[in-house]
Amino acid sequence: MSFIIRCTDCGHEVVYHPLSNNCPQCNSQWREVVYDFEQAARALAQELPRRRFNLWRYREVLPIKNPIPELFMGEGGTPLIRAVNMGMMLGNMNIYIKDERQGPTASFKDRQAALTISTIKEAGLTEMVAASTGNVAIANSAYAARAGIKLWAFVTSLVPEVKMREIALYGSQVIKVTGSYDQVKQIAAEFAEKRGLFHDTGARAVTAVEGMKTIAYEIAEQLTEELGPREGTLPGQLRWRTPDWYIQAISGGLGVIGVAKGFREMKQMGIIDKVPGMIAIQAEGCAPMVQAWKLNLEEAAPVKNPKTHIETLATGTPGRSYQFLRKQMQNDGGLFESVTDEEAFRAMHVLAKMEGISSEPAAAAAFAGLFKLIHAGIIKPTDVVVVNCTGHTMPAEPLVLGNGWTRDVVLPQDQKPAQEEEGLLAALNRVAPDRFPRVAIIDDTADARRLVRRILQSQGDFTIFEASNGMDGLELVQREHPDLLILDLMMPEMDGFAVLDALRSNSDTAQIPVIVSTAKELTSEEKSRLQGQIQALLQKGDFMSDEFLEEVKALIH
Ligand SMILES: *Cc1c(COP(=O)(O)O)cnc(C)c1O
Numbered sequence: 001m002s003f004i005i006r007c008t009d010c011g012h013e014v015v016y017h018p019l020s021n022n023c024p025q026c027n028s029q030w031r032e033v034v035y036d037f038e039q040a041a042r043a044l045a046q047e048l049p050r051r052r053f054n055l056w057r058y059r060e061v062l063p064i065k066n067p068i069p070e071l072f073m074g075e076g077g078t079p080l081i082r083a084v085n086m087g088m089m090l091g092n093m094n095i096y097i098k099d100e101r102q103g104p105t106a107s108f109k110d111r112q113a114a115l116t117i118s119t120i121k122e123a124g125l126t127e128m129v130a131a132s133t134g135n136v137a138i139a140n141s142a143y144a145a146r147a148g149i150k151l152w153a154f155v156t157s158l159v160p161e162v163k164m165r166e167i168a169l170y171g172s173q174v175i176k177v178t179g180s181y182d183q184v185k186q187i188a189a190e191f192a193e194k195r196g197l198f199h200d201t202g203a204r205a206v207t208a209v210e211g212m213k214t215i216a217y218e219i220a221e222q223l224t225e226e227l228g229p230r231e232g233t234l235p236g237q238l239r240w241r242t243p244d245w246y247i248q249a250i251s252g253g254l255g256v257i258g259v260a261k262g263f264r265e266m267k268q269m270g271i272i273d274k275v276p277g278m279i280a281i282q283a284e285g286c287a288p289m290v291q292a293w294k295l296n297l298e299e300a301a302p303v304k305n306p307k308t309h310i311e312t313l314a315t316g317t318p319g320r321s322y323q324f325l326r327k328q329m330q331n332d333g334g335l336f337e338s339v340t341d342e343e344a345f346r347a348m349h350v351l352a353k354m355e356g357i358s359s360e361p362a363a364a365a366a367f368a369g370l371f372k373l374i375h376a377g378i379i380k381p382t383d384v385v386v387v388n389c390t391g392h393t394m395p396a397e398p399l400v401l402g403n404g405w406t407r408d409v410v411l412p413q414d415q416k417p418a419q420e421e422e423g424l425l426a427a428l429n430r431v432a433p434d435r436f437p438r439v440a441i442i443d444d445t446a447d448a449r450r451l452v453r454r455i456l457q458s459q460g461d462f463t464i465f466e467a468s469n470g471m472d473g474l475e476l477v478q479r480e481h482p483d484l485l486i487l488d489l490m491m492p493e494m495d496g497f498a499v500l501d502a503l504r505s506n507s508d509t510a511q512i513p514v515i516v517s518t519a520k521e522l523t524s525e526e527k528s529r530l531q532g533q534i535q536a537l538l539q540k541g542d543f544m545s546d547e548f549l550e551e552v553k554a555l556i557h
Pocket residue numbers: 107108109135136249250251252253254255256312313360362363390391
């Protein structure tokens with residue numbers, strides 16, 4: 001589908017590239033994806049009946065050329081569940097729960113991750129950085145594992161251990177930072193910048209916003225199924241229903257910004273006739289947006305020391321997200337409200353007891369907000385309400401991971417800015433030294449290269465070079481002098497034997513250890529050709545990742 005990135009500040013348009021975070025004209029980091037909406041509306045009306053119910057069904061309004069089926073895990077397409085018992089209790093029979101727990105990693109961050117990882121894989125990148133209060137890193141880690149992408153996950157030390165373990169379990173490097181979430185974001189940004197890596201910047205990342213907006217498309221489509229088509233709808237026409245309210249707990253604001261964009265797009269395409277009021281719920285101990293909203297301020301002052309046990313909601317610096325959301329609410333209705341931790345925990349219990357839905361505290365905060373606004377008479381008994389319910393991570397078993405799966409960064413406290421800067425860089429160098437062991441992979445099959453890359457990057461730090469044929473591979477080894485070469489034998493034109501002969505006959509490369517990987521059983525003649533030339537033999541389709549990794553580590557150290 002054709003799309004373009006437009007700068008929110010100056011309107012300048014560019015073609016998307018994941019490594020470019022700023023508008024080339026005015027340097028703004030706030031951009032959005034724009035589509036040919038007329039064409040998209042026509043295509044959707046025609047294609048939707050044939051497509052499965054997952055987020056890729058809206059691909060005409062997603063910033064990807066071709067969705068990548070190998071990465072699919074059932075992202076999007078979550079159920080919309082009517083809350084009958086709770087509805088009876090609260091006197092509103094039109095409360096719907098958008099059950100985002102049913103995504104691959106049990107939070108709505110799966111949408112962001114599925115789209116983000118797909119686009120950076122499409123662009124050929126193999127490493128990325130994300131700062132997270134937990135769920136973003138979990139979702140990105142799962143998709144990164146499938147895509148052969150290494151994720152550096154920066155989290156605050158407040159994130160529950162079970163979540164950190166889950167991130168590590170997927171093979172990402174957890175970087176546990178003792179500091180506020182806002183500091184974590186800063187350190188992650190510097191790390192990404194220093195290493196030239198893709199960085200998922202939340203509300204400023206266009207793929208994150210686009211992923212989130214699919215929630216809006218699904219809700220409109222599902223409500224139409226639930227309540228029947230709107231009056232006067234002709235067969236084959238997309239005329240969907242929208243709720244009166246959409247409620248979600250917010251931290252940085254990405255989710256609601258994305259969902260609102262989805263509704264606005266549908267309105268622009270004539271698919272819906274109104275954008276629902278967005279209701280953003282914050283935890284009382286960290287509610288900068290709510291405070292600013294209630295005082296009718298244009299800017300929200302940061303909360304320096306968030307005081308909430310709900311770490312997922314602990315973004316103290318709202319930045320421009322507040323302004324975008326405020327404008328949204330002023331234009332189409334909606335509001336900000338806060339709830340206490342106790343109210344959230346109580347709502348969590350109610351939701352589980354009354355509806356059989358076990359949520360995490362952050363999601364429960366949205367339900368506490370629903371209760372509060374119904375009691376206040378702001379949400380009326382006949383209003384149609386959709387609440388985002390998300391996040392329910394199973395703990396990763398401590399014994400599976402063993403020790404040493406985080407790297408700890410303790411930021412210097414109470415120091416002058418200059419010293420703080422130095423401390424930060426020193427800390428980053430401990431997280432990842434400038435030089436990792438260097439491994440070259442020569443294999444003509446992309447899948448095989450990805451497998452080896454994934455094994456290496458998921459359980460250790462390596463700088464990885466890849467070549468897809470013997471000639472390029474030989475040149476690569478001569479240029480880069482890797483500490484280890486992993487070499488495929490069967491390749492067209494220059495095969496592994498020839499590469500090996502060339503390496504061994506050149507004094508410059510003769511000493512580089514080589515692991516040969518092969519898909520077929522070797523003849524005795526072939527075996528004797530390799531005798532004394534290689535350090536290990538790897539039978540493709542018959543090896544375990546950890547044994548292979550031990551071999552690699554033994555050869556390098
Ligand atoms: C991420 C998250 C939020 C906050 O979302 P933002 O988009 O950062 O505002 C709320 N609840 C849960 C469960 C989350 O995972």
